[in-house]
Amino acid sequence: MTPTLRVLLCLGLSVGLRTPVQAEAVEYHLEKEGSLAPWKTQEPLEPGDKLMSSITRMTEGYAGRYRCQYRSPAGWSERSDPLELVVITGEYEKPSLLSQQGPIVASGQNLSLQCRSDVGLDIFILHKERGRVQPKRIFLQIQTGLSQAHFPLDTVAREPPTGAAPRSGPCSASVRWEGEGSPGLSGPRTQEAHEEEGAAQGSGQISHRDSLPGLSVGLRTPVQAGPLPKPTIRAEPGPVIPLGSPVTIWCQGTPGAVEYHLDKEGIPGPWKIEKPLKPGDKVMFSIPEMTELDAGIYRCYSHSPAGWSERSDPLELVVTGSSRKPSLSALPSPVVASGGNVTLQCGSWDGFARFILTKEGDHRLFWALDSQPQPSRKYQALFPVGPVTLSYRGTFRCYGCYRNSPQVCSNSSDALELLVPGESGKPSLLSQQGPIVAAGQNLTLQCRSDVRYDRFALHKEGGWDLPQSLVLQPQAGLSQAHFPLDTVSSSHGGRYRCYGGYKLSSEWSAPSDPLDILVAGWLRDRPSLSVQPGPRVASGEHVTLLCQSQSPRDTFLLSKEVAADLPLHLTSKHPAQQFQAEFSMSPVTSAHGGTYRCYSSRSTSPYLLSLPSEPLELLVSGAADTISPSQNNSDPKIGE
Helix, strand or coil, X not given: CCHHHHHHHHCCCEECCCCCCXXXXXXXXXXXXXXXXXXXXXXXXXXXXXXXXXXXCCCHHHCEEEEEEEEECCEECCCCCCEEECEECCCCCXXXXXXXXXXXXXXXXXXXXXXXXXXXXXEEEEEECCCCCCCEEEECEEECXXXXXXXXXXXXXXXXXXXXXXXXXXXXXXXXXXCCCXXXXXXXXXXXXXXXXXXXXXXXXXXXXXXXXXXXXXXXXXXXXXXXXXXXXXXXXXXXXXXXXXXXEEEECCCCCCEEEEEECCCCCXXXXXXXXXXCCCEEEEECCCCHHHCEEEEEEEEECCEEXXXXXXXXXXXECCCCCCEEEEECCCECCCCCCEEEEEEECCCCCEEEEEECCCCCCCEEEECEECCXXXXXXXXXXXXXXXXXXXXXXXXXXXXXXXXXXXXXXXXXXXXXXXXXXXXXXXXXXXXXXXXXXXXXXXXXXXXCCCEEEEEECCCCCCCEEEECCCECCEEEEEEEEEECCHHHCEEEEEEEECCCCCCEXXXXXXXXXXXXXXXXXCCEEEEECCCEEECCCCEEEEEEECCCCCEEEEEECCCCCCCEEXXXXXXXXXXXXXXXXXXXXXXXXEEEEEXXXXXXXXXXXXXXXXXXXXXXXCCCCCCCCCCCCCECCCCC
């Protein structure tokens, strides 16, 4: 007897009324839909006896719908209701069978089973072992790329908690018929009691040739389900576990509990059973090496002399490391002021159906969101965070998971540190090359403080990159760090701040004052610089430096060699088609003496400058003084 036949006969397919057969019935016909003549004709050993027609080895040729009728001296009976025989060839991958309410249901609760497959099946059939529940046959419903069907089973009847029904053993292929008036046609008899408790089995069907049977779902009604409080369940070191790593599931119930059951969604019966060393103690269920088969949703419940507890809240275990890592970024920035909002974006070009986000030190799934496909064919999920408090600071990672295995996920993204500045003393930020750097030049920024910080972080305004953390480099009583930013390109232009922090804390200082880095030579024009009344002036006179460009420019900057101050900048004036700006100095002092250059820029990209003008040296004669130069309507901030 083949396994295919065993499953078919255990289905107990039966349609029609079973009524006694007239004693004088002398001949029976068995018809198969699509056949012109009776499929089989038999006579009973005695008039009126029921007959059995055997199929010794089930093949695809026997699949189909059957009816029977009998002949007596009074004439022919009506045909029986149809009996459908389905052969399971294993040609298609088996579907999955889920209980939407979980494998444990309370008496009186509504129950619905779901059969689904990622193969394009046309029909689904549901069968219950150990019972005369008729198989249910439902056409598919296409949703989110799956073919699936829902089987509502109405209200659950209360039955003793004897556990899930065992699977039937091998059985013969036989068709029995009996009848008076309209005969009945059935598969082999099963237990007479209509039990609500049992194992349901689903299969997807195309015509009469089925896939392999799906997983069974054991439906059990525990003793006194509900009165005892549910236990707590948690995982160590957490619910997101790398492939091959160990994990421990802890379940703790009420005092007096003598046994704990752990259920895994989609698995019939308890997944594991443990007894505490003494009543009421928590128990642990160990998984020494996490595999893809261990991923899923778990619940636990306990038994005590008072009865069964409710099931715990669900615990979702996710195994990672099955595919390439996604990317994680913060919009608009990973630096967020307390009370602000930020969006963490997890994305990948792989076809992930959902993404999960975790935070270091948080022993639970932080978030899980369905994927949002983009026009670019990239898959992503946006996790809104806020209003942000200091508790949000820390390191985040995200993972991508596929639709058919939602708890089997990718490698982790690179770490993203969310920085929420505090109120401690702010450091200072300097550029060793000055605020204006040439394209192709090496750039290093220095963050330092007289507070003994252990590490520093550098952040570029509008940048999505992680703040860079460097260990303390003590020098001259200062804590400081150098940030080499490699060869200068247009992307280096912008506004920077730095923060101080401590090794064993996620707390960061208030930000430094901003430092603007300007990249010269990105615009190919070279403005000219002139001085009125001339390059030699006496102290106290009025001097104007004029910067002009032949190209359309709306901003001009004036810088002085060796000066630590930011360059002056003015909006362009363009009389007679000339684009220019006038930098006035009055009254001139000896401090104004030195070498000057000017640059042009556009307000749309204020950190990218033209080539520098030729140098102009201003000589100031007369008594020396220390009066600082007037900036005369100049604003040292760029682009504001």
